[in-house]
Amino acid sequence: MKRKKIIRKLKNKYRFIIYNDSTLLETFSLRLSLFNTYVIVVGGAILLIILGILLMNYTPLKRIMPNSEYQIKSKLVSNAIIIDSLQNTLKANEKHYQRILYILNGQDSLLKNPNDTIKPGNTDLTKSKGEINYVKSSEDSILRLAVEAENQFNVTYGKSLQKESLFNLYLYSPVHNGVVIASYQQSSAHRFGVDIAAQENTHVMATAEGTVISANWTLESGYSIMIQHSNNLISSYSHNAQLLKNIGDYVDRGEAIAVIGNTGERGDGVYLHFELWHNGQSLDPQDFISF
Known part of the structure; x- marks a missing residue:
């Protein structure tokens, strides 16, 4: 009995009427039942949900959603740029350290080939002062004085000294991957x-x-x-x-x-x-x- 009453109430017809307040004439009327009203409300809600999903997935509005695909891609690109910058900095530091080792070994401070590396066997700087023999012969002193006197008037020698002093500077490449x-x-x-x-x-x-x-x-x-x-x-x-x-x-x-x-x-x-x-x-x- 209760079930039949509920079904009967759902099927009962109702009329929704709008009157003009001044003339009391009927301007709009709609014949509805509780069942029809329920179907319209539920169907409208489903349509709104579907429309919202479409707007969030296929329009620029998806960018404002937290953890969206666009934001994840942006983070991946940003992280890739940071990693690339760190790799370039690491390579530059390695070249800088190699130049320092060359200078300490009395060699050319500039690597002619960027892929060159310094072998560990060539970087022995542990020899103490007591192991070095500081013996200066008379012939060596005479030769040293002659060379110094000649270099005082040697313009090329002076320029080479200035150029050699610049090798101690670590100069950065002005363009990455240029x-x-x-x-x-x-x-x-x-x-x-x-x-x-x-x-x-x-x-x-x-x-x-x-x-x-x-x-x-x-x-x-x-x-x-x-x-x-x-x-x-x-x-x-x-x-x-x-x-x-x-x-x-x-x-x-x-x-x-x-x-x-x-x-x-x-x-x-x-x-x-x-x-x-x-x-x-x-x-x-x-x-x-x-x-």
């Missing part, structure tokens, strides 16, 4: 540096810590920036798309100072023109930096 497309040519008035090609929008890094002494735009070189370092060393970066530092700013080694580009009349493709100057003399950057 390729040298034009080498240094001292005989050419327009080739006092190297051209390094890289992908568009790549950041240009300071080769060493120092102070920005020039940051401007010229018709010939486009956006250019120059940094004064220690030991009277100056680095120059030309043909940039954008400068990130101003005159007077202090920058650390490896800090972003510009964005690589293709500006200036001499620009031909996306690349960086990089120069090193020491005491007014141009230097070959490839003698000091492993690109």
